[in-house]
Amino acid sequence: MKLLLSFLTLAIVSVSGHDHHEHESHDMQMPLDYVKYPYQATYYPGDNEVTADSIFSGITTFAKLPWVQCLGKDRTTAFDIAFIGAPFDTGTSYRPGARFGPSGIRAGSRRLTLYGGYNVPLEVNPFMSGLKIVDCGDIPVTPYDNKYAIEQIEKGHKELLHRKPFSALGNDSVTGEPLVPISADGKHHPRIITLGGDHTIVLPLLRSIYSAYGAISVIHFDSHLDTWKPQVFGGAPSSQAAINHGTYFYWASQEGLIKNGSSIHGAIRTTLSGPADYDNDDASGFQRIEAREIDTIGTAGIIKKIRETVGDKPVYLSIDIDSIDPAFAPATGTPETGGWSTRELRTILRGLDGLHIVSADIVEVAPAYDTNAELTTMAAADVLYEVMSVMAKTPLGWSPPPRGSSTIILQPLNEEIQTLLIPGANTILYVKNLYLLHSRVLGLYRPYTPGTKVIFRYIFIVLTPTFMVLDNVTTPELLSG
Numbered sequence: 001m002k003l004l005l006s007f008l009t010l011a012i013v014s015v016s017g018h019d020h021h022e023h024e025s026h027d028m029q030m031p032l033d034y035v036k037y038p039y040q041a042t043y044y045p046g047d048n049e050v051t052a053d054s055i056f057s058g059i060t061t062f063a064k065l066p067w068v069q070c071l072g073k074d075r076t077t078a079f080d081i082a083f084i085g086a087p088f089d090t091g092t093s094y095r096p097g098a099r100f101g102p103s104g105i106r107a108g109s110r111r112l113t114l115y116g117g118y119n120v121p122l123e124v125n126p127f128m129s130g131l132k133i134v135d136c137g138d139i140p141v142t143p144y145d146n147k148y149a150i151e152q153i154e155k156g157h158k159e160l161l162h163r164k165p166f167s168a169l170g171n172d173s174v175t176g177e178p179l180v181p182i183s184a185d186g187k188h189h190p191r192i193i194t195l196g197g198d199h200t201i202v203l204p205l206l207r208s209i210y211s212a213y214g215a216i217s218v219i220h221f222d223s224h225l226d227t228w229k230p231q232v233f234g235g236a237p238s239s240q241a242a243i244n245h246g247t248y249f250y251w252a253s254q255e256g257l258i259k260n261g262s263s264i265h266g267a268i269r270t271t272l273s274g275p276a277d278y279d280n281d282d283a284s285g286f287q288r289i290e291a292r293e294i295d296t297i298g299t300a301g302i303i304k305k306i307r308e309t310v311g312d313k314p315v316y317l318s319i320d321i322d323s324i325d326p327a328f329a330p331a332t333g334t335p336e337t338g339g340w341s342t343r344e345l346r347t348i349l350r351g352l353d354g355l356h357i358v359s360a361d362i363v364e365v366a367p368a369y370d371t372n373a374e375l376t377t378m379a380a381a382d383v384l385y386e387v388m389s390v391m392a393k394t395p396l397g398w399s400p401p402p403r404g405s406s407t408i409i410l411q412p413l414n415e416e417i418q419t420l421l422i423p424g425a426n427t428i429l430y431v432k433n434l435y436l437l438h439s440r441v442l443g444l445y446r447p448y449t450p451g452t453k454v455i456f457r458y459i460f461i462v463l464t465p466t467f468m469v470l471d472n473v474t475t476p477e478l479l480s481g
């Protein structure tokens with residue numbers, strides 16, 4: 001029997017559950033300046049515990065998280081999520097000042113745990129989720145030499161990314177089998193949340209991400225494309241000037257760091273040099289959501305577009321604070337009116353619940369232009385609170401394949417998903433075009449040329465508009481419905 005599978009859509013059973021280290025990590029999570037009862041309560045009270053400590057006192061780290069000198073004397077310290085600053089702003093085209101972003105965002109984050117940190121809509125307290133979350137301080141970044149600074153950022157990020165995580169990946173909540181890392185190198189990596197810095201830092205960050213995950217899908221919230229050709233953005237008078245906060249995605253695309261077709265911009269509302277900028281953006285591998293679509297399809301429609309584009313693939317999240325309207329976040333390098341409210345961006349971020357966000361950043365926070373009320377730095381901190389809540393809920397693992405079988409992801413390298421013919425119990429997959437097959441189990445990439453026949457004993461297929469996943473399962477009858 002031959003089945004035409006182009007219309008078949010089956011959902012993957014979602015998995016959850018970190019390996020919890022409740023007691024160890026609760027102790028490890030003791031914030032700076034912690035003093036035991038009765039004079040002070042914990043900063044991270046659990047359910048129904050005392051709150052209202054003097055959150056405004058003491059040394060400032062992100063959300064009062066413990067400070068670990070991850071790139072200094074604490075190089076062997078393990079963590080699950082690390083905040084790290086990248087105080088770089090010499091790739092800026094308009095207002096400089098994002099070098100003060102990390103310290104500003106930390107100041108804006110002081111209040112995050114005042115009431116305990118439980119996220120009501122996401123039903124999680126990221127500070128009490130069993131993960132070890134730390135503030136690693138800043139990567140040392142020179143303000144005198146962009147090329148050197150970019151190397152410093154890549155090196156610093158990479159060192160953190162390749163550190164063994166504090167918690168094990170955990171097990172599939174349904175089968176109890178150990179989860180399989182979603183990375184390309186087959187290893188379980190901690191997650192890094194970078195505090196920018198102007199947006200140029202994402203080029204070295206993606207170079208680091210590539211070392212663990214290969215080409216990555218990107219969700220990018222920004223009023224600007226940032227895929228501009230150097231000749232268009234800045235004129236590229238030198239090779240160094242060609243790398244700046246409007247061109248870093250162009251270079252990332254040129255270097256093959258971005259997964260073509262499954263990456264997406266949100267909140268775009270920039271003016272252009274002309275329509276050719278969108279052609280160039282298409283060529284850089286991005287889909288686009290315009291800021292004004294909030295008025296037509298709303299946050300729900302925007303979330304749907306993002307999820308359909310990214311699927312369950314590993315994804316990197318980059319947030320330019322200028323995606324938010326300057327009414328709510330004025331302190332940024334290149335403000336654009338007509339943006340989303342802080343509430344809308346937070347809703348959209350919560351809509352990413354369940355996605356495999358491997359790392360993230362927030363950039364272009366330039367506190368010198370903020371109001372006395374710390375509007376922008378507070379918005380940046382609150383946005384990251386949503387991001388860490390989403391991360392805390394979803395481990396970076398796939399559901400393991402059934403025993404004795406292998407798992408295959410089939411990723412078309414070109415735009416069209418081809419028709420697949422599945423006859424009988426022994427499946428023959430006829431590859432009409434050049435595909436890349438990735439075995440999760442072996443962690444191998446293997447190219448297949450046109451006309452190749454690949455034989456699977458059993459097959460389970462999930463199709464989305466942009467990719468498909470093939471899993472060996474116990475019975476081919478799943479396909480006959």
Ligand SMILES: [Mn+2]
Pocket residue numbers: 222223224320322334364
């Ligand atoms: Mn921007």
